[in-house]
Amino acid sequence: MRTSKANTPRTFTDLGADECWRLVGVHGVGRVVFAGATYTRVVPTTYDAIHGTAYFRAPTFGELARRADGHEVLLCVDNVDRHDLTGWSVEMTGTAHRVEDAATVATLWSLGRPQSWFPGLQTQWIALPVAQVRGQRVSDHRYRRGSTHSGTISDGHPVASDGRRLTVWENEGGQVRELPYRG
Template sequence: MAQLHEIDESECWDLLKSHSVSRVAWAGSDGPVVLPLNYVVHDGALWLRTSAHSTLSQEVDDAPVAILVDEFDAETQVGWSVQVRGTAQMHYKEESVPDEVQKLRTWAAGARPLWISVTPTALNGRRLAED
């Protein structure tokens, strides 16, 4: 039977940096919303891109969000998850986005001119592992 273990903050950041797809959650106007989005980690924050007409861009500016990044092996039933909670900040001008972050490419086609940064107010992780 696998055991649940807390992951320290340093390893949480390492895991976040090693992946590029997350699930972003917020309290939308019609109730809870969760969407998969590409992201990049830079300087203690997670950065996302979105379109100007997306629900995300209309509902999360200066609002609390949660971001989940995880990996799980269904066969062995082991894995990990890292949750980031913070306030989303919209960046409307590309010059306000660090050069390293501008390299983020989204999987979905179409223009994604808006950037969102989330600096964690809470960061925690858990690992499900065989002992």
């Protein structure tokens, strides 16, 4: 069963730089976009955001470390609430470079995070000093956590929510029964 919320108009709100950094600072997982040899690469990664710079690790001789160093890179971080069909997206761009300064490398290793997702030995820290940050939040003012609402799902069954759980009913032969919802 799918809810009819997929057809609900959404509100897109631009996020200010401070809000973008706040969201990115607590998330830790994103996608790095960079130019490959003949194509654009999108690679999932873990990262740290510290004082206007995003840091992530990569294999020292891997494609990301080779191709991102000295080039424009995009880090995209998103969060989606599948229940409410809401979320946010932040894009950060800048010129990436390998972190060579011993004090910075020591500080990054001392943080103990993030665990890189790249296969192999990920000893190369990449810095993305952010030149531009922008973001958007998508929301539906009718459906907020903690609010009560009701409607019908695509097959016509009535549905209600108290903000914590979704309840679906079926009227079969005059008997109304609660259905298990698998969203």
